[in-house]
Amino acid sequence: MLALSPSVSAMVREPRPEQTPLMTTICRGFLLESIKMNGTDIPPSMGVSQAINFQTEGQKAATTGDFVLTANKVNPVVRTLKEYGIAVTALRSHMLTETPRLFFMHFWAVDNPDKLAYGLRKALGLTNTIM
Numbered sequence: 653m654l655a656l657s658p659s660v661s662a663m664v665r666e667p668r669p670e671q672t673p674l675m676t677t678i679c680r681g682f683l684l685e686s687i688k689m690n691g692t693d694i695p696p697s698m699g700v701s702q703a704i705n706f707q708t709e710g711q712k713a714a715t716t717g718d719f720v721l722t723a724n725k726v727n728p729v730v731r732t733l734k735e736y737g738i739a740v741t742a743l744r745s746h747m748l749t750e751t752p753r754l755f756f757m758h759f760w761a762v763d764n765p766d767k768l769a770y771g772l773r774k775a776l777g778l779t780n781t782i783m
Contacts, residue, residue: 689750713765719757728778736771
């Protein structure tokens, strides 16, 4: 089992020993906002959740995943990720007629695990995410 620091442990929910890399899905604030397409609710299980993968190797960690954002959250999240050395690898839309309009921001980084976890946590704090 991977030994995780408290800041990394705070990022993931109940990691299982057999999981390498650690993977977590974090729901957006659906109690506060509803995602609809053509009048039908889109549940988190249909791909409108944040996804974060985290794998440690020695003193470093690799992380990749995506944020699901509304337009007003894109630039603040980009700035925060860049501040912590996390690269934005893609920004795109996966749907055509969703409300509100969603942007999927994919990211990647290899660095100190605590630095990455802190940066991701700070970026999540800018989104409408249930933690």
